[in-house]
Amino acid sequence: MGDDESSDEHRSRRLLLRNFLTIPECEELEFIHKSCGTVGYRENVFSTTLSHLIATNCHHLVVPFVSIRERLKDKVEEFFGCEYELFVEFTGLISWARGSSIGWHSDDNRPYLKQREFTAVCYLNTYGKDFKGGLLHFQNGEPTTVIPMAGDVIMYTADSRNIHSVDEVNKGERLTLTIWFSRDRAHDEDAKLISLLSDRWLNGSSNMPKLSLPIPASSSMYWFSPESATQQQLGFDICFARMHALGFDIYSSRPKSFFPSSSDILTEHLQVAKENELFEQEFVNILHALQAVQFYRWKASEFEDSLLHLGTDKIKRILESQREEIRALKSLFINDYQLAEAVFGPITCDENCVQAFNWSKFSAAISAFEDYTSRLQREFLMSLPYWRTEHIIYSVNSRDETGKP
Ligand SMILES: O=C(O)CCC(=O)C(=O)O
Numbered sequence: 001m002g003d004d005e006s007s008d009e010h011r012s013r014r015l016l017l018r019n020f021l022t023i024p025e026c027e028e029l030e031f032i033h034k035s036c037g038t039v040g041y042r043e044n045v046f047s048t049t050l051s052h053l054i055a056t057n058c059h060h061l062v063v064p065f066v067s068i069r070e071r072l073k074d075k076v077e078e079f080f081g082c083e084y085e086l087f088v089e090f091t092g093l094i095s096w097a098r099g100s101s102i103g104w105h106s107d108d109n110r111p112y113l114k115q116r117e118f119t120a121v122c123y124l125n126t127y128g129k130d131f132k133g134g135l136l137h138f139q140n141g142e143p144t145t146v147i148p149m150a151g152d153v154i155m156y157t158a159d160s161r162n163i164h165s166v167d168e169v170n171k172g173e174r175l176t177l178t179i180w181f182s183r184d185r186a187h188d189e190d191a192k193l194i195s196l197l198s199d200r201w202l203n204g205s206s207n208m209p210k211l212s213l214p215i216p217a218s219s220s221m222y223w224f225s226p227e228s229a230t231q232q233q234l235g236f237d238i239c240f241a242r243m244h245a246l247g248f249d250i251y252s253s254r255p256k257s258f259f260p261s262s263s264d265i266l267t268e269h270l271q272v273a274k275e276n277e278l279f280e281q282e283f284v285n286i287l288h289a290l291q292a293v294q295f296y297r298w299k300a301s302e303f304e305d306s307l308l309h310l311g312t313d314k315i316k317r318i319l320e321s322q323r324e325e326i327r328a329l330k331s332l333f334i335n336d337y338q339l340a341e342a343v344f345g346p347i348t349c350d351e352n353c354v355q356a357f358n359w360s361k362f363s364a365a366i367s368a369f370e371d372y373t374s375r376l377q378r379e380f381l382m383s384l385p386y387w388r389t390e391h392i393i394y395s396v397n398s399r400d401e402t403g404k405p
């Protein structure tokens with residue numbers, strides 16, 4: 001074999017790395033996706049992009065991605081022996097729900113995707129446990145089939161040397177962090193994100209609050225309707241449906257006539273309810289409530305019941321009239337319960353779903369959620385000036401520790 005051939009062969013290789021991400025890293029990204037995601041770019045797919053996080057005032061949630069993107073880029077450059085600079089072209093959390101799949105393709109197979117050089121797909125949950133179906137296959141070469149396992153990453157060239165497909169997901173939600181890399185500076189995601197952040201920064205947000213609260217995007221970005229639906233009306237709001245899948249309801253004390261359109265109800269103050277009880281604290285909108293509930297789901301096992309006390313004034317028994325309002329609201333936003341449960345329900349009951357619920361734990365989770373948000377916000381505010389100066393998004397802290405710029 002000649003040199004050229006062997007080096008070409010080397011470049012065409014792909015790499016499967018086990019446990020590249022830790023389970024806590026996977027869980028944090030899962031939390032972000034399940035509390036911020038929108039309907040995706042293809043049928044039965046949901047996604048969370050970094051620009052979407054910025055657009056919904058959740059810029060602090062970019063922070064957990066930073067070191068992961070850096071590590072992935074370093075690994076891709078090392079494995080493919082890049083002698084040129086690589087840029088992250090796109091970063092996204094993608095969940096593949098029941099019915100989703102993708103046929104044989106390469107990742108640069110459209111004229112507008114030619115800038116893609118390499119792909120890295122990190123699996124954030126596990127085949128068989130969290131979803132069924134969804135194996136990744138390559139047309140030739142090794143490995144031929146990848147069984148997604150939380151923490152593993154597969155890296156490959158984005159061109160026709162790596163034609164691949166994903167089997168249809170039959171159950172559950174298959175969750176990935178997908179990153180594309182480019183050699184073309186014009187497609188540098190960091191530059192675009194820093195510019196978005198700077199716009200917000202310069203447009204009157206120089207006094208960013210310690211705790212930033214989410215602002216939902218347009219309601220159409222959260223409306224899921226099945227392929228078979230003849231009317232757009234059929235389907236559900238994904239934020240509402242994710243709350244429902246975890247056993248929570250939404251209550252709005254304002255009369256419906258207060259709102260110009262029904263979708264506005266979810267962008268105003270709301271309370272959460274569970275079974276016969278209403279939690280007194282208000283959330284600023286559905287996204288805020290969903291983030292709190294997903295944070296609780298993520299961290300519930302860390303709060304011990306015995307250590308917690310909750311004043312009875314924080315919980316109220318739901319009145320019959322309120323129950324009616326809750327039901328009416330729910331049927332507005334979830335037209336098809338069976339579908340919502342099939343798309344977002346668990347495939348089996350793990351420890352998170354058998355965790356006994358109580359409001360004391362929930363209340364403790366909300367305080368911990370606020371601490372988490374303000375810690376990320378502090379880190380974000382500390383990093384942004386460096387990102388703007390260097391024109392890259394990087395871990396400012398860890399570089400300082402190693403003494404590098
Ligand atoms: O999620 C995977 O395993 C691969 C996804 C894929 O092929 C794509 O997004 O282009």
Ligand SMILES: [Fe+2]
Binds near residue numbers: 105106107164
């Ligand atoms: Fe692909």
